[in-house]
Structure formats: C-alpha cells, structure tokens
Amino acid sequence: MDEGGRTEKIKNFGRFKKEIKGRKIQKIWRRGKNIFFDLSGGKTLLVHQKLTGHLLFGRWKKRGEKWEAIDKGPLAEDPMNKFLHLILPLDDGNMLALSDLRKFAKIELWDKKGLEESEYLKALGEEPLDNTFTFKKFKEALREKRGKIKQVLMDQSVIAGIGNIYSDEILWAAKIYPTKNTAELREPDLKRIYLAMRKILKKAVELRGESFSDFRDLEGKKGFFDEYRKVYRRKGQECGRCGAVIKRIKLGGRSAHFCPKCQIR
C-alpha cells in the first residue's frame, strides 16, 4: 500500500511484471481519457495516453536492442508507431504495445477495488456521449463551474474526455467565443454547445481521431478527423463559414483557435 493506503499503485517495473504476468483480460473499458483493462485476480491496468501515446496491437520481434514489427504495414512503416516503451505479450503470440513520442503516457496497475474507490476515478465528470447525459444535466454541470467556456469544457471534473482540439472545434460549431464566461451563456447558447459537443465527438469517433501528429489506432492506422477540422491549428487561414481570418490566443497555458467574426463574444 502507498499514498495513505488508498491505492495499490505499482510504480516499480519489476513488481509490475511479476504482478501482471498470467492474468487474463476480462473486460476493457474507458472513462474520459482513461482506458482500463480489468484483469483476473482483482487487478485493473490503467492507461492514460496523455499527449502523444497510443496503444498498438500486433506482433513484434526483438532485433538487437530494437523491437521491430513482424508484418508489413503501418506498425512497421509509420515512424509514429516506433516509439515503443512497453510491450505486453499475450498468450496467442499477439502483443499490446505503447508507442509514445514524448513519454508522458501513464500505465499503472491498480487493485480493482482501490481504483473503484479512488479519488482519481470519482473526480471524473460526466461522459459526454452517454445517453443519460441529457441537455438538462449538461446545463447543471456547467452552471456549477464558473469560468471561460473553453476551459470549463476541458475540465475533466465537469465533462470527461474533451481536450484542446475538440473544445476548439465544438465552440466553432456552436458559434461561441472561447473566452465567454459560462455565467453569461443563455439557453440557446448552451443548447448549441451541447449539440455541437455531441456532434463533434461522434464525428471524431466515426472518423477514428485526429492524426495530423502522432495519434494512430490500435492497428497503427491514421484517423481522418483532420479532413473535418475547422479551426484547430488554422491560425491565419480563412474561416470556412464566414471567411474571416482564424485567430489564436493563449488561454490558461493552452492555445485556443477561433473565428473572431462568427463566434459570438
């Protein structure tokens, strides 16, 4: 036990290997930006990919110091799939791997019970695409949090799962200025944000994510959200809706991209 006995996180790699070996994956689930693997014997593997991490499924073999993908395709060819830091061999010869350029990703082995009771999980807000997350609940969640709408949308304790790309895209679709305070939002504004949130996130899932940088799916393949991206990283380009020039500002250390003309302040 560590950290006041609340959790049984394993930070030591030797112990990690010993503890995880031989356990069966019983269930894989997600909460916000966290992925969980429930394992036999009451353990749960927590994966947070952070900025540049992504899980891969395939087969690799070690050549010298380097692990190389056995089959042809993106696992072998795409450089973004070659920042391997952890490989978990499964019993059928396949492997689960983590590729992470910047090495921020987090992988921890928890006691399932400790995880369920943890502050970490309890602190997560609503699931944006859950059918039970109605407009009414959305309004309530936002009413409780004062602040600039972009920052509130990205606050994982309010809504779990929205990051910098999709918050910009949601606010563009909803025609709301990123610095607008939540207290000033009226019913129709909130409605547009709610609908845009559902629409953009569903689209992002459908298009399998944004891969202009390093994100790849489990097979190492790129997603296509980039073809749908309207404002994020489009500073200096024309707004696809009104033609004004897209701006970028700093908001709490993150960059916010928006159209200064058709997003209402």
Place this chain on the structure above:
DNA sequence: AGTTGTGTTGAAGA
C-alpha cells in the same frame, strides 16, 4: 541556431 509550439495533467507557486 535558438526559440516556440505540441493532443495532458498534476504539482508548485502566487
């Protein structure tokens, strides 16, 4: 060639 920016989060400082 040095500086700035990058999808996240949590810790430290004010």
Place this chain on the structure above:
DNA sequence: ATCTTCAACACAAC
C-alpha cells in the same frame, strides 16, 4: 481556496 505557471520529454517548424 483558486488561479497561473511550469515540468515531465522529444521533435518539427518558424
């Protein structure tokens, strides 16, 4: 308490 800044790291683009 609550906000802002910075660090973890590696690389691309200005």
